[in-house]
Amino acid sequence: MSTCEHDDEPFLTIGEVARDSGLSASALRFYDRQGVLVPAEVDPSSGYRRYTGAQVRSARLVAGLRRVGMPLGEVALVLEQDARGQVSGAAAVVAAHERRLEEGLADARWEIRRTLALLTGESVPGVVRVAVMAPALARAVRCVRFAVADPEGAPVVGAPGGADHVVLTGVLLEMGSSGLRLVATDRHRLAIGVAPVVEPSLAPQDPTGRVVPTAWLDAVVAASARDDIIEIVLHEASVEAFAGGARLQSACVPGTFPDYRPIVDPYLWSKPEATIDAGSAGATLHAGHHVDADGLAALVGAHSGRAVLGLRVQDGSVVLAQDSAAADVHVDPGFLHEALVAVDGPPALVLDGPVRPLAIRGADGGFSVLMPVAQP
Structure with missing residues (x-):
């Protein structure tokens, strides 16, 4: 020394x-x-x-x-x-570096599994991947965002399918060859958004779904530029997205999402009608009638402070019922306004009677249904 x-x-x-x-x-x-x-x-x-x-x-x-x-x-x-x-x-500082190392190791393992799958011609087990354009995903998220359940709400007891309130605070992602479908519901309204896949050959033939946190979806959209291709990967209990040069990962939301198909399938596959007979305006509506609702959002928005809003069909258009007893269906005006502004393009209403859900369809594939409310 x-x-x-x-x-x-x-x-x-x-x-x-x-x-x-x-x-x-x-x-x-x-x-x-x-x-x-x-x-x-x-x-x-x-x-x-x-x-x-x-x-x-x-x-x-x-x-x-x-x-x-x-x-x-x-x-x-x-x-x-x-x-x-x-x-x-x-x-x-040390802990943050450790997290980056763990994420890098996960990336390396994923790339190795994907490389081995390419070499052997096999699929990567337990992993589903799709790629979508950033604007399409942003539109799909906007179509469903308003229907996500409030995290502060009370738990749903005895809900069908064993679902609880926590799972409703997320968004169901369903990947299939037809596209990426987003579904959200708070049990009063249900919304669907669709984003076409960029590489259909990579998507599974049978729809595969996970419930993901809404905040994660918001972060993916925020991190993406308009011309980005977003890669979304579903694992057994987690989800990750590669967007805007960033990798965003999250655990999936636990629980079983409600079976929404019996509610929406009759509306998704019903054929639009060009017009509605004016004579049916004061009568019970027939299933599958489609009515152009362009301009209705501003009208409903002016009455969004009311507890209940009555709608009726008149000369092929939807108008506000001045007399509650003359309404064809009663809805929550706040819910209807959110649904109308969430879809792109002129919306169409699908009416199926006073006690059936009211459906709203957008030109871009956005779709939602609202449960009617009791006549005041």
Whole structure:
């Protein structure tokens, strides 16, 4: 050990620090040049570097962090926080690097599985993947976002299919060869959005679904540029998306999503009618009648503060019923307004009687149904 002293503490030579820390002398010189671990003193005549005993601990930190690939800037930040006694701050930087390593390992494993599948001609087990254009996904999310259940709502007891309130706070993603379908419901309204797949050959023939957090979907849309192709991958209990150069991952929402098909299939596959007989305006509506509702959103919005709104068909159009008893169907005006503005293009209403759900269809494939409310 050198006999030179600094504040009554003997200095250590670069060789001694190298021996005690596991870093080579050349590495210590490099970290000095980079300003990460600067020696306490440099002899002006010989250029010899001298370190304090406390710097051995810093050198050991540098050695360990560099072995796990931490960038130099973050290594310097850890040393700075440690020198100030801010252990929690230094630990947070290390923990963040650990998360990146774990995500990188997951990416590497996925790529290896995908590469092996390509080599062998087999599918990757337990994994489903589709690719969609960012604008199409954004439209589909907008079509369903208003129908997601409020996380603060009370749990649903005895719900069909064993679903609880938590699962309704997410959005069902269904992947199939026909496209990516998004479904949301709070049991008062149900909405569907569809995004065509870019590579149909990669989508499963049989629809495969997971319930994903709404916040994750919002983050995927926010991270995407207009011309991005978004890759969505469903795992057994998690989902990930590659959008805008970012990888966004989340656990799926636990629970069983309600079986929505019996409700929507009669409306999805019913054939539109060009007009409605004016004589049926005051009578019971027949199943599958489609009425152009262009301009209805502004009209309903003006009455959104009311508890109940009555609608009736008149001369092939939907109008507000001045007399509640003359209405063909009663709806929540706030719910109807949200559904009308969520779809792109002129919406059409599908009417099937006063006690059947009221369906709203958009030109872009957006679709929702509202449960009617009791006549006031």
